[in-house]
Amino acid sequence: MNVHIPAGDVCAEVGGLIEIETASTCAAAYAMPITETETVAIHHAGGRTLAEDISAELAMPPFDQSAMDGYAVALGDVMLPAGTRMPVIGRIAAGQIPKELPPGHAARIFTGAPLPLHANAVLMQEHGWRDGDELVLNRMLRSGENIRRRGEDIEIGDHLLSRGLRLDARHIALLSAQGRASVTLRRRPRVGIISTGNELVQPGLPLAEASIYDSNRPMVMTLAAQAGLEVIDGGCMRDDPNALAVALGELSITCDLVVTTGGASVGDEDYSATAVARAGGIFETLKIALKPGKPAVVGRVGEAAYLGLPGNPVSALVSWLILGGAVVAALEGRRFQRPSGCPMPAASRFERRPGRTEFAPGRLVENSGAPAVEILGRGGSARLRPLVEADGLVEIHPLHAPVAPGDMIFFHRFRDGFTV
Numbered sequence: 001m002n003v004h005i006p007a008g009d010v011c012a013e014v015g016g017l018i019e020i021e022t023a024s025t026c027a028a029a030y031a032m033p034i035t036e037t038e039t040v041a042i043h044h045a046g047g048r049t050l051a052e053d054i055s056a057e058l059a060m061p062p063f064d065q066s067a068m069d070g071y072a073v074a075l076g077d078v079m080l081p082a083g084t085r086m087p088v089i090g091r092i093a094a095g096q097i098p099k100e101l102p103p104g105h106a107a108r109i110f111t112g113a114p115l116p117l118h119a120n121a122v123l124m125q126e127h128g129w130r131d132g133d134e135l136v137l138n139r140m141l142r143s144g145e146n147i148r149r150r151g152e153d154i155e156i157g158d159h160l161l162s163r164g165l166r167l168d169a170r171h172i173a174l175l176s177a178q179g180r181a182s183v184t185l186r187r188r189p190r191v192g193i194i195s196t197g198n199e200l201v202q203p204g205l206p207l208a209e210a211s212i213y214d215s216n217r218p219m220v221m222t223l224a225a226q227a228g229l230e231v232i233d234g235g236c237m238r239d240d241p242n243a244l245a246v247a248l249g250e251l252s253i254t255c256d257l258v259v260t261t262g263g264a265s266v267g268d269e270d271y272s273a274t275a276v277a278r279a280g281g282i283f284e285t286l287k288i289a290l291k292p293g294k295p296a297v298v299g300r301v302g303e304a305a306y307l308g309l310p311g312n313p314v315s316a317l318v319s320w321l322i323l324g325g326a327v328v329a330a331l332e333g334r335r336f337q338r339p340s341g342c343p344m345p346a347a348s349r350f351e352r353r354p355g356r357t358e359f360a361p362g363r364l365v366e367n368s369g370a371p372a373v374e375i376l377g378r379g380g381s382a383r384l385r386p387l388v389e390a391d392g393l394v395e396i397h398p399l400h401a402p403v404a405p406g407d408m409i410f411f412h413r414f415r416d417g418f419t420v
């Protein structure tokens, strides 16, 4: 059955265009959260979504230890002044089990080595010198100096990480330090990606007249892979809604999300919504208060979420970051939080009309010694060069028009999380 849900039923409309947040919510509503989990070796878990809550099973540090190369000193409650002398007995390297240190004595010790019993301070080796078997302090030493105490970072039972978290290198380090060789993760979302357009030619083949090379599919496949998804290449298809419907139906059997680029707008040759309907899916055509990335189709085919990105390459990129980010988060059972960007002053004037949130390529520059961002590539949703010359995307508020030099705009540095 073909079901078309008019945009107004679900989405709040603002001046004929829907707000970005509403569009993201609409897109995400079609995603069915993945419930399957799998156990994965810790060094393959980066970028994946945690499916278990993690509590500390190990205190960290696990034992009292030296934070410096130097001398462990059993100084009792007193503070030792510079010039103090004491006998040095023993040597403790990392990994060795120390003997008890009698009060008033010192032992050579190295960073990470366990403190001997009674030692309660470590003198950095730069702060003392050896006179035969004796250590001479050349500065004062207080109890507790240069010691990492057992459990001072983490105590057994502390809550560490919550299910739904996307793991990065910091989390992998913490899990490894806890002795975890593997973790339970949500299965990776599987995304099938198709580009559409009679004008498209595959890179590597000769370019026919009135044709361009397909750049969207490789770009979105790369973005999806960077977001930790399993990517299935659905190929490049002609503007034929029946053939596209068949391809969507096939991909929806194995994929959690099917993405097309092109044909998302209002032209007679824009077939993505028609193809979804012919595949038996449901959809909404969105007109979003977003520049570029105004048109998009969201919906579902079978059990797979569907996302029809606009054909212009920069539009496809922005639309993927905004809508794709929301759909992927929903599939992974995460709450989608669109990165807020970092406030930065604009380096120069940027003319624009109010109404839509605008994303434009931006380059970091220095303005009278202070960092600022220069907006590149005026109005070019089809222009890849400014995108490549940029350090990130600037985000301009819908009502901020025009942008004057020094005005605050929001900068999203490429790879600062704004890669989904």
Ligand SMILES: Nc1nc2c(c(=O)[nH]1)N[C@H]1C(S)=C(S)[C@@H](COP(=O)(O)OP(=O)(O)OC[C@H]3O[C@@H](n4cnc5c(N)ncnc54)[C@H](O)[C@@H]3O)O[C@H]1N2
Pocket: 195, 196, 197, 199, 200, 212, 213, 214, 215, 216, 217, 261, 262, 263, 264, 265, 266, 267, 270, 292, 293, 294, 295, 309, 310, 311, 312, 313, 315, 381, 382
């Ligand atoms: N009358 C209107 N026309 C258009 C509107 C509108 O509101 N009213 N919106 C414009 C906007 S904004 C965008 S964005 C585009 C979106 O168009 P479609 O999603 O239908 O995409 P196409 O028409 O198929 O292609 C647009 C453009 O992008 C090129 N393209 C398409 N696929 C690829 C690819 N895989 N690699 C590289 N380039 C691609 C295509 O050749 C076109 O130049 O619609 C506007 N029109």
Ligand code: MOO
Pocket: 290, 291, 292, 293, 294, 295, 310, 312, 315, 316, 381
């Ligand atoms: O939205 Mo179109 O994406 O302005 O180029």
